[in-house]
Each structure stands twice: as C-alpha cells, then as structure tokens.
Amino acid sequence: MQADSILAALKIAQQSGTSFTTETLADFDLDGVNCERCHNTGTLLRHDPDGTTYASECPCMAQRRSLRRIKKSGLGDMLQRYTLAAYETPDEDRVKIKAKAQTFIKHPSAWLYIFGRSGSGKTHICTAICSEIMKNSEVYYMSWRDESTVLKSIVNEPEYEEKIRKLKQVPVLYMDDFFKGGCTQADLKLAFEIINARYCESKLRTIISSEMDIKEILNQDEALGGRIYERSRGFIIKAPSENWRLR
Numbered sequence: 001m002q003a004d005s006i007l008a009a010l011k012i013a014q015q016s017g018t019s020f021t022t023e024t025l026a027d028f029d030l031d032g033v034n035c036e037r038c039h040n041t042g043t044l045l046r047h048d049p050d051g052t053t054y055a056s057e058c059p060c061m062a063q064r065r066s067l068r069r070i071k072k073s074g075l076g077d078m079l080q081r082y083t084l085a086a087y088e089t090p091d092e093d094r095v096k097i098k099a100k101a102q103t104f105i106k107h108p109s110a111w112l113y114i115f116g117r118s119g120s121g122k123t124h125i126c127t128a129i130c131s132e133i134m135k136n137s138e139v140y141y142m143s144w145r146d147e148s149t150v151l152k153s154i155v156n157e158p159e160y161e162e163k164i165r166k167l168k169q170v171p172v173l174y175m176d177d178f179f180k181g182g183c184t185q186a187d188l189k190l191a192f193e194i195i196n197a198r199y200c201e202s203k204l205r206t207i208i209s210s211e212m213d214i215k216e217i218l219n220q221d222e223a224l225g226g227r228i229y230e231r232s233r234g235f236i237i238k239a240p241s242e243n244w245r246l247r
Helices: 003-016 022-026 060-073 076-081 092-106 122-133 144-153 159-169 185-199 214-220 222-232
Strands: 043-047 053-057 112-115 139-143 172-178 205-210 236-238
Touching: 060 076, 060 139, 076 122, 092 112, 092 122, 112 122, 112 222, 122 139, 122 172, 122 205, 139 144, 139 159, 144 159, 144 172, 144 185, 159 185, 172 185, 185 222, 205 222, 214 222
Parallel strands: 112 205, 112 236, 139 172, 172 205
Antiparallel strands: 043 053
16 A cells, blocks of 8 residues: 555545544555546545645545455455356347346346346346446345344444444345255344345345245235335346356
8 A cells, every 4th residue: 555545545534523443444444446536545635725635535445345355255356257248149039138237237226136046147237237237326245044143142242233233224135055054043033134234225236146936935924025126116126047066
C-alpha cells in the first residue's frame, strides 16, 4: 500500500471521528480495480481556497472491498471464468436464465432464488451477476455450509453479533448452497434471523442458490420460505437438470 494512501486513510478516519486501526487500513486495499477518478489512491482530495485539504473515500473502494471479500471466499478465480459472456446458452432454458439474470442486475431491490442439482450452473450465473453488481454496489459472498457452521458454534459468544451484522446489513448478499445437506432447527433459526433482517430493509438485495426447491423451504418453515418467495417473485429460477461438470 502506498504511503500517500495510508495518509489519506488516516485523514478520512480523523475527519469521520473514528480511530485508525488495522481494519481501517485493510479497507484501503487497492488491488483489483483501475480507477481513473482517484488514480488508484483510494481517495478524492478537495482543496479549499484557504489552503485546507479534505480527503474523502473514492466510490471505487466499495468495489475493491467486494473484490477482496470474494477473493478471500475462494471465488476469486471464478470471477474471471464465470461471466455472463461465458455462460453458454445451447437451449431455450439457458437463454431464458441468462435474460433473467440480465434483467435482475438492473433491478434496484429484487432478490433472486435459483435452485437445482449440483453442477447445473447455479454458481456460474450467480457469480456473473455478482460481478456485474459489484461495479456499483458492495457484495458479500456467504458459503452457507461454512459460515453457518461457524455462526452456530458461536451463537452465545460476543463475536456472534458482529459477524451476523455483516450478513444482515451488506447491500448485496450472495448465499451459496443454501441449506446444503439439509437443515436443522438451528439452521432454520439462523436463516430466518438473516433473511428477516434483510426482508425488512427494502433496498437490500439477496441472491440465493440452493439445491432445494422454494416449495421445500416453505414446507420446512413457512415464514422463512414466504419471505424469500415474496422478495424473489419474478426471479425464482429452476436451473437446467443437466450436470455441466459431467458433459
């Protein structure tokens, strides 16, 4: 990280009344984006006539943070491979899925729920959607099986609230392999806590991939399934039955 970016980060922290910590510094990770507005410093500077200089965070930082989160999640390489351009449409079903994805990207507040067997292209289309949305908004990738296991293990610990707050409040949440392997009462309780918080905030967007039909979730928990169904109406997609990995 460049020295001038560190100084800019410090100035922003001071102006906002927050302390400058290692977490603040991590927010100024400048990899992955070429921004002509801030020239990859992560900050925009304004100089007043009296000689005072003000620093503000460049909008590109939201995209940089999203890239860092997705890379850490293991989706980094897939962002390059799983694009809309690379999504093959050899049949009418896949043509419709791609068109639906393109419509969803432009929708300001809708949710998307895609279900189907493993290998049916769910991760490809969801990753491609996230890649496009990240150009203008912050995205967080949640591997349901991994993160739910951690959250359930610390549900009575102080750090639980901090970890789950991200899932409740991030502008766009991508929940991958939702209820993979089935769901217990603890899974249903955790899912409802996250989904209900996001359901109550109309501007938060949620993308969910699962092997479970939405009807199966409604049978497991009507309140949970009903919220997902309502917010995803118009963007509930059944993935093709073919396993792409076995072609």
